[in-house]
Amino acid sequence: MPVQSLQNTDVILPQHTPHPLLPFLQSQSQNTLTRLYQRPSSCLSIFRLLGPIERQLIMNLLWLESAIPAATMSAWVMPEGKQAYDEALAVMAGLHIAPNSTVKLALNLTFKSSLRQAITGGGNTGSFGTPADKDYKRQSANIENLDAYALERWETILHYMVSSGQGQNPAKPSQGVLYLLQRSGLMNTAHGAILQITSSGFQFLLHSPHDQLWNLLLQYLHMAEERQMDLVEVLSFLFMLSTMDLGREYSTEPLSETQKAMLEDLRDYGLVWQRKVGSHSILLRWVPSINVLYYLQASSKRFSPTRLATTLTSSSPPLPSSHSTGGSRAADATGTVALSSGAAQQGFIVLETNYRIYAYTDNPLQTAVLNLFITMKYRFPNLVVGMLTRESVRKALSNGISADQIISYLTTHAHPQMRKNNPLLPVTVQDQIRLWELERNRLKSAEGYLYKDFASQADYEYVLAYAKQLDVVLWESAIKRCFFGTLEGHSNVRGFIERRTGAA
Amino acid sequence: MEKASHLSVIVDLSPTQWHLSAQASNQYPLSIETFLSQLLAFLNAHIASKHENTLVVFGALPGKSVMLYSSTELLTDDMPPLDANSYLPFKLVDSTVVRRIMDELDAIGKLEEEPPCALVGAVTKALCYINRITHHSSTTTGVAEDPTTLHDPRILILSVSPDLSSSYIPIMNAIFSAQKLAYVCKVYGPDTVFLQQAAHLTNGSYIYLERRDALLQNLIMSFLSPPFIRKILAVPKQDKIDFRAACFCHKNIVDVGFVCSVCLSIFCQPLPVCSTCRTKFPINTLKRLNAARPAITPASSRMGVPLANLNNATMPRSTSTPVPNGMSNLR
Numbered sequence: 001m002p003v004q005s006l007q008n009t010d011v012i013l014p015q016h017t018p019h020p021l022l023p024f025l026q027s028q029s030q031n032t033l034t035r036l037y038q039r040p041s042s043c044l045s046i047f048r049l050l051g052p053i054e055r056q057l058i059m060n061l062l063w064l065e066s067a068i069p070a071a072t073m074s075a076w077v078m079p080e081g082k083q084a085y086d087e088a089l090a091v092m093a094g095l096h097i098a099p100n101s102t103v104k105l106a107l108n109l110t111f112k113s114s115l116r117q118a119i120t121g122g123g124n125t126g127s128f129g130t131p132a133d134k135d136y137k138r139q140s141a142n143i144e145n146l147d148a149y150a151l152e153r154w155e156t157i158l159h160y161m162v163s164s165g166q167g168q169n170p171a172k173p174s175q176g177v178l179y180l181l182q183r184s185g186l187m188n189t190a191h192g193a194i195l196q197i198t199s200s201g202f203q204f205l206l207h208s209p210h211d212q213l214w215n216l217l218l219q220y221l222h223m224a225e226e227r228q229m230d231l232v233e234v235l236s237f238l239f240m241l242s243t244m245d246l247g248r249e250y251s252t253e254p255l256s257e258t259q260k261a262m263l264e265d266l267r268d269y270g271l272v273w274q275r276k277v278g279s280h281s282i283l284l285r286w287v288p289s290i291n292v293l294y295y296l297q298a299s300s301k302r303f304s305p306t307r308l309a310t311t312l313t314s315s316s317p318p319l320p321s322s323h324s325t326g327g328s329r330a331a332d333a334t335g336t337v338a339l340s341s342g343a344a345q346q347g348f349i350v351l352e353t354n355y356r357i358y359a360y361t362d363n364p365l366q367t368a369v370l371n372l373f374i375t376m377k378y379r380f381p382n383l384v385v386g387m388l389t390r391e392s393v394r395k396a397l398s399n400g401i402s403a404d405q406i407i408s409y410l411t412t413h414a415h416p417q418m419r420k421n422n423p424l425l426p427v428t429v430q431d432q433i434r435l436w437e438l439e440r441n442r443l444k445s446a447e448g449y450l451y452k453d454f455a456s457q458a459d460y461e462y463v464l465a466y467a468k469q470l471d472v473v474l475w476e477s478a479i480k481r482c483f484f485g486t487l488e489g490h491s492n493v494r495g496f497i498e499r500r501t502g503a504a
Numbered sequence: 505m506e507k508a509s510h511l512s513v514i515v516d517l518s519p520t521q522w523h524l525s526a527q528a529s530n531q532y533p534l535s536i537e538t539f540l541s542q543l544l545a546f547l548n549a550h551i552a553s554k555h556e557n558t559l560v561v562f563g564a565l566p567g568k569s570v571m572l573y574s575s576t577e578l579l580t581d582d583m584p585p586l587d588a589n590s591y592l593p594f595k596l597v598d599s600t601v602v603r604r605i606m607d608e609l610d611a612i613g614k615l616e617e618e619p620p621c622a623l624v625g626a627v628t629k630a631l632c633y634i635n636r637i638t639h640h641s642s643t644t645t646g647v648a649e650d651p652t653t654l655h656d657p658r659i660l661i662l663s664v665s666p667d668l669s670s671s672y673i674p675i676m677n678a679i680f681s682a683q684k685l686a687y688v689c690k691v692y693g694p695d696t697v698f699l700q701q702a703a704h705l706t707n708g709s710y711i712y713l714e715r716r717d718a719l720l721q722n723l724i725m726s727f728l729s730p731p732f733i734r735k736i737l738a739v740p741k742q743d744k745i746d747f748r749a750a751c752f753c754h755k756n757i758v759d760v761g762f763v764c765s766v767c768l769s770i771f772c773q774p775l776p777v778c779s780t781c782r783t784k785f786p787i788n789t790l791k792r793l794n795a796a797r798p799a800i801t802p803a804s805s806r807m808g809v810p811l812a813n814l815n816n817a818t819m820p821r822s823t824s825t826p827v828p829n830g831m832s833n834l835r
Binding site: 053055 | 549
């Protein structure tokens with residue numbers, strides 16, 4: 001019976017991994033968070049970053065005027081959901097959204113009133129960004145230009161990372177970006193003054209754009225703390241950007257000094273677009289709150305968030321599909337629909353059972369990323385052909401990329417044709433990549449001492465038995481009459497031998 | 505990753521019923537203005553939950569149903585002006601829904617007799633809409649995914665009107681197609697038998713609201729959560745479901761009905777010929793049934809299936825469904 005089957009289907013809970021920003025927020029003081037919660041846009045964005053259970057709980061509590069007994073709320077919890085419920089409460093307590101209490105349950109008053117205000121509108125906090133007056137002289141940037149700008153900025157950063165240390169000289173991102181990359185440990189200056197990508201940098205390249213973006217922004221937040229910028233200003237500006245409408249212009253007038261300084265940085269990352277007003281008018285600006293002298297290029301008093309910024313709190317792709325081939329032009333026409341319906345970026349990789357990879361791309365960045373773990377064979381205007389070989393994969397592994405990362409990169413970027421296969425990637429290839437990784441783990445090193453030249457077999461066995469009791473033997477050979485013990489066990493074993501020779 | 509969810513809301517906009525609802529003689533009067541402000545807060549809460557959540561609102565007006573708001577297409581030309589104090593998507597929903605409702609209500613004008621609300625039309629439109637967005641997104645990605653897993657679609661019906669027995673068959677047909685697609689219908693409104701059944705069949709929930717001033721809290725508690733959350737946080741549900749069906753001949757709600765064994769049509773009295781499929785029944789059976797009709801005896805219960813089973817029996821045409829003896833001999 002269909003009715004029966006409907007009720008019996010076990011809905012498997014989607015795995016919700018907490019957003020990378022949440023631990024950072026939890027590490028902040030209650031005072032900072034409460035100040036942050038004064039802005040409706042911040043509350044809305046944080047609300048969206050939370051897991052589904054937390055969101056439902058907040059909504060349940062949002063319109064209640066007084067605290068309710070915790071028992072009332074937990075009475076709604078299914079027995080099998082108890083753990084998830086407790087975890088959700090812990091997250092909310094950590095963020096000071098709902099104070100941890102076993103008796104009463106209520107939302108933080110500031111959070112409650114701000115989120116209510118976000119949902120019903122009104123108030124005068126202006127936290128959703130003040131729109132700029134219409135500029136009839138100049139046309140504002142349209143969405144296509146914004147996307148192109150964001151993409152160009154972002155790919156410059158990634159391309160710079162991937163091609164560092166390969167003798168190529170791609171366009172350099174700005175100093176601020178370089179500093180951030182270095183600061184976050186994605187690149188370092190190991191050999192001389194040239195920036196080199198690190199193993200975490202290689203891993204970074206294989207992440208999704210959304211993860212990459214938050215990764216960098218988190219580093220930015222840490223850096224902001226060190227520069228003694230006001231964290232509330234920084235965070236609320238990011239959240240404000242995430243609630244803005246793509247393709248509109250906003251005024252810089254109501255922004256604080258810190259936030260105006262941030263505009264500069266965010267422009268470099270491609271989150272914000274600003275029209276340049278001639279390069280001759282360079283202003284020196286002293287920003288008292290952060291004690292930094294800024295060379296402000298006089299930019300116009302308006303800015304537009306790009307898709308990178310407006311999708312910060314969503315899971316839709318932050319970049320338009322990054323191919324510029326004729327084939328994807330057609331996709332761009334329907335791009336807005338595809339993006340709004342949450343469709344993933346178009347895949348381009350075909351992997352065959354014979355380890356061959358066909359990548360339908362002409363994007364230098366994607367080619368460069370692929371080059372991290374495949375051996376290139378041919379390049380055509382819209383197609384790159386390569387092989388997964390033992391050497392190429394080992395090279396990637398020695399760079400710090402793991403087999404799982406390679407496999408997940410291939411999976412997420414698989415061509416639509418590949419999606420018909422089940423499993424998506426050929427099992428043989430997956431297994432082989434994992435085997436190649438295991439190969440590297442054949443040798444295990446341990447520091448220790450080798451005990452040899454025992455006078456008699458009896459002596460050897462006696463000492464060995466003692467060492468085994470202490471569980472410090474790593475290797476033994478009865479024929480050669482020697483064994484290898486760990487560093488920690490040495491003093492004991494040595495003392496034992498000395499006592500024995502002394503007694504004899 | 506958590507999926508985006510789609511919510512179709514169907515609002516009953518019968519002027520007469522809302523007028524009755526707002527009257528002070530009710531214990532908890534609810535005027536359409538307060539209702540709308542609470543509804544809009546609920547709609548915003550749905551959009552707030554996730555950036556990709558989609559929403560469509562249908563209005564069931566007397567005699568016709570209209571789409572009031574859709575998050576995928578613009579229904580009005582002019583965008584509301586940007587405002588630093590409100591989130592644009594929220595503002596868009598609020599202004600569009602209110603404007604469209606006002607326009608539609610103004611257009612109704614003075615009628616001598618109000619035609620019944622086109623609830624069925626709205627439900628059907630909502631189903632078509634869901635079908636279209638799930639179908640559309642599966643073709644653009646080129647991924648042969650199960651369409652039902654894509655959007656996690658739900659339908660919420662907010663009703664103030666009592667049952668309209670003439671719409672039993674179309675409602676049930678719509679509900680069965682919803683059931684096939686595994687959509688969840690959630691119903692909220694006065695004591696209506698059909699909507700109770702609709703919620704039950706689609707694994708949704710039905711709530712009769714006593715304290716109408718607590719509409720928003722009720723909406724959020726019971727209807728905001730996507731289905732998988734309900735495995736963790738229970739939602740209020742009504743246990744008692746009225747399973748009675750309406751007969752095909754007079755559209756009355758019947759306690760004991762008679763079911764054609766060929767096409768499964770329901771009648772309130774034994775007929776010589778099925779009005780739906782034209783099957784002739786033997787005169788002996790009719791006599792026996794008519795004799796058994798006044799009192800429910802074992803003889804009649806063979807024929808008149810207790811209607812709790814009927815909903816199940818109407819769906820699959822398998823041999824395992826209890827088929828009345830007399831009629832099954834007919835073929």
